[in-house]
Amino acid sequence: MLRRHFLKYGSVFAAVTTASLPSLLTAKTTDLSDAASDGDADFDLEIVDVDVELIDGSVVPMYAFAPVGQPPSIPGPILRVKQGDVVRIDLRNSSTRSHGFQILGQSMSAVTGLAPHDDDGEDKVRIEFVAGLPGTYFYIDGDNAPINRVLGLHGALIVEPSNGYADGKTRKKPMPYAPTVAPACLKDLFKALGEKTINGLPARFPGKAWEPGREYVWIFNQIDPVLCRRIAAGDNLSASEFLEEFHPRYFTINGLCGLDSAHDKATCPTGHVGEPALLRTMNAGLATHSPHIHGNHVFVLTQSDAYGAPVYQDNLFEHDVWLMPPMMIKDVLLPFTMPPDLPPAPWKMAQEKYPLRYPMHCHNEISQTSAGGSYPMGLVTDWHIDGPLATG
Ligand SMILES: [Cu+2]
Structure with missing residues (x-):
């Protein structure tokens, strides 16, 4: 059957x-x-x-x-x-x-x-x-x-993690990693999330701490319909033939392209300012991708090693773009901070234009198309800021 x-x-x-x-x-x-x-x-x-x-x-x-x-x-x-x-x-x-x-x-x-x-x-x-x-x-x-x-x-x-808290016994700052082996800077970042002030000064990430489950999985792939059809028809391609002849015409995120990924709730991160989200990004395909997010920068928290295991990063900085070669896995934190180009005043007016919609698109330009040119129907999605500062 x-x-x-x-x-x-x-x-x-x-x-x-x-x-x-x-x-x-x-x-x-x-x-x-x-x-x-x-x-x-x-x-x-x-x-x-x-x-x-x-x-x-x-x-x-x-x-x-x-x-x-x-x-x-x-x-x-x-x-x-x-x-x-x-x-x-x-x-x-x-x-x-x-x-x-x-x-x-x-x-x-x-x-x-x-x-x-x-x-x-x-x-x-x-x-x-x-x-x-x-x-x-x-x-x-x-x-x-x-x-x-x-x-x-x-x-x-x-x-x-079985006991994933960045702040030890206080258990107010969950983190998705093992605190016993996480570098101090990784714990410090999760401890800083949701702090209004640090040392009496306005803090970088007011709002809420990261919450377990507040995450999105983005798996990238590419599809060459010609090779798919040849293999289904019984062609036994070798790995080297496949690699040589691979000409992808579709670039997917969670199996979706363009409009469909932007409208998929599991793919499009949403939340208020101050609700940091984890993005688990993975590239299953053969093309190198360079995802890039508007509105916020991300922190690259982990990077997979040659065996596919996560390496917790011990030097955290903000990325506008992060590199995703084939089989790379990177967890990144989308902090959901207020985008810096927005003046604070209009946010307090009644007619705030929420949600604020920003794109994530890959900087490898060919991946923005489907079927050989339909733009922007490739590896692209949205993320939305639904409203002003949420407090925890
Ligand atoms: Cu852009």
Whole structure:
């Protein structure tokens, strides 16, 4: 019973285009967290073949992860666990091809060459490991690298700290990392969030402390429809052929482009001034991206090492642009400070023009297009400041 799922993106146009599609599946990435904090985290995942509708209505064959019994998505569902959890992932391959699975930067052995299942319900593989250092990780199909990963088989594993407070026993300043190993400057930044004054002077980040869960995951990828179709038709491309012939025509953020990503609530950060948000940014593709945000600068908090594990940064400064080569993972803090070019006075008037809408776009210009030129329908989204200073 192997079948293709249909992944429809494009919430903006959904109302007029989807009414007559019986096999419609939502493409929204779900966030799977292990609610019972019993030290175990269990997930049931499936790999499936999908037809993905792109922003211009064209359809390309790809692969996707799905929580068993739920719609597939590209990227796959977010797997959220706590440091020290015993994580168990049961994986079944319902694709027509063999696949693999690994989480980079965690100590687990990679699954390779998992054959398509024969429908007897017995042929699952179990991955088990203890969740390590808090941070953001890639899970991918590492087989046939980089082909299966770029064709959709990638997603985020988030490890949360078990006691994540920058200010120790006071527990007023949560942070998403392990305070015991976090550099002092990283803790100092989270301690400063929400402070009105420091040493009697107006502080840099008035408002609220960072709150656990106040975060967004941005996974970048690129799609070459020609190669997708050749592989679906049975072409066995080598890694070097794929790399040589890769000419992406779509540049996605969380599987979405342009208008669709700007209107996706899980992608577009929103909040008041003084509500700092964490952005977990990841590049699953083969192009180097340079995301850039208007309105605020970001702080790069972590950067993945060659194995995909987070390195907590010990020299924090503000970035206008941050570099994202293939497979890079960087957690950045969007402080939601009042943009400095806005005079304070008009903000106190009744007719404030909230929300203030700012773009995030990639500075690698070709990535701003789709289908060879449709601008700005590429790797771009919005972030919104909904209102004035929030206090904690
Ligand atoms: Cu710009």
